[in-house]
Amino acid sequence: MLKGVLWILIFLPIALAAQNEARDLAVLCSPDFAGRGYVDDGMKKASSYIASEFEKAGLDQLNGSWFQNFTMRVNTFPGAMTVKSGERVLIPGEDYLVKASSAGIHGSFPLVFVSLDMLQTDSAFDALKAMNLRRSLVVLDTMSFDKEHIDKRYKFIEHNGLRSAGVVIQSKRRLIWTVARNQATYFSLEIKPGALSRKDSILSLDVDAKFVNRFKARNVWGMVKGTEFPDSFLVVTAHYDHLGMMGENTRFPGANDNASGTSMMLDLARYYANHPQKLSMVFIAFAAEEAGLVGSKYYTEHPAFTLDNIRFLLNLDLLGTGQEGITAVNATLFESEFDLLKELNDKGGYLPKVVRRGKAANSDHYWFSEKGVHCFFIYQMGSYDHYHDTGDKPELLPMVGYQNTIKLVEDFFSALQKSN
Ligand SMILES: [Zn+2]
Structure with missing residues (x-):
């Protein structure tokens, strides 16, 4: 019992603080965004929101726009x-x-x-x-x-x-x-x-099911220009889409997957807008990940700048837990960067552990990896019962490792630029 009380006294304020800081989480999961999918303009509204947050933070557009448009085929359930x-x-x-x-x-x-x-x-x-x-x-x-x-x-x-x-x-x-x-x-x-x-x-x-042959989707991007090496890039990506609606009334909020990672990407964008780095910092919110990594595939086929100029990319997906630390996919491909990440975590005492994992085609980093871009996909670990269901709601997310993962990412990017 005492243990329980202690736990609440120690961790509840941290969890609440994290919730408050991840201010985009609840917005992205709200009914207005319709599960950020293919019905009721859900993805479109979410992408507009992200673009407006980029603009408020003071980021620059890429290629004269916040958006990269593409079309795709998709099966939808808009009605009965x-x-x-x-x-x-x-x-x-x-x-x-x-x-x-x-x-x-x-x-x-x-x-x-x-x-x-x-x-x-x-x-x-x-x-x-x-x-x-x-x-x-x-x-x-x-x-x-x-x-x-x-x-x-x-x-x-x-x-x-x-x-x-x-x-x-x-x-x-x-x-x-x-x-x-x-x-x-x-x-x-x-x-x-x-x-x-x-x-x-x-x-x-x-x-009712409706097949859409040319569904209009869009990635959202923004940049904080580097002070010394503006043509070298550190990139943060996160997919902002989720599954949308199954009929008029059944919504998949997608809090952990991936409003959490999108919020973290936006928080990092705000931070770097106020703290420009030597290298240019680029933030990309991908559409249609859940349909098979569609937005990131399109991006790697039509990049805003040559992929060779990416010094390192971090893809954020599933960042709402953290009780058991984080995993880095591609750790075995980029050993020195992984060692650095682990070392910085130990030094800062941020997360209980940083786990090594090999290649996996399980999120948007995949197409970048295939094209030789150095990158990790970072996800958090910790108990949470919801995945691709209607219960993946912001108020149920532990959000324990959120702020400390942000600190670790900031340390990681700083260290990479020192060795640049
Ligand atoms: Zn996801």
Whole structure:
């Protein structure tokens, strides 16, 4: 008990202070920004906000603009989103997720439950394939499956090889949403155990999906010009997009992923605007990371200045925890920079640990790495329950390592310029 009280006395003020300082976090997660995705101009509004903060801080534009525009294909869910099992209205985001690539669907459909024995023998599987299921929904109850034996047949049904009206997958897996750049020809739903019972024989669906061929997205950038070597660059990147909306009312706020990193990038931009460095400092907020690192790929194919002039790049993604320190992806590629980061952390006593990790294609640093740019992707570690779900909210984020990660980044950039 005493321990608990002590913990609160010591850490609560720190956590609250961090929350207050990360002032962009709540704004970026607000309903107005619609999950910073593909519905209700969410990404557009978020990018305008970031540009206005760059401007307020006193940054310079690049190529005469705050924005780098590009278009992309994306599947969206801007309208109706109702799933009823009998008379029960299921809760979007909690009971189910529509698969990101799903087509829309409207109507009531009988359910056909696929059991394990239907997949185990050739004759049973042939009988299933011979059924006319065009007006039915096929339910795959993966909890009763021993996957190894039925993997191929499972995949066949999952991809609607049975040509049904749609596929419903019941699984123990956490419901994790994503963004798709294609739209399938059929409806597809992932549903939590217990949300559907065997007694439910009909599912009523009213789901709008809209495929957008040329969705307008934009990266946001700004610069603080270097005092001695303006053509050498230190770069901070963070993706500002998230998953957006699944229907009119279900929003994915994306606090940890990645309003946290975007806030940190903005805080660093404000700091460097007031403390210009020898090298130019560039800040880039990428769009459409969640759709497959789309904005950063576009940037590396159309860079604002030659990528060779980047002395080092730090990509910030998932910076809302920190109880267990940070990990640096690409540490094994850039040993001396990693040693420096670790040494500075020990010296400053900032974070419990700085962990080494190899290459990974898991955030926007990836395309830069592939083009030979020296960079780390930094993310924080520490317990937090939400990832790509509707509960990733700013008020739930621990934000324990936020300020100290900023200090470490500042020390790191200073040290890099000394050795320049
Ligand atoms: Zn992310």
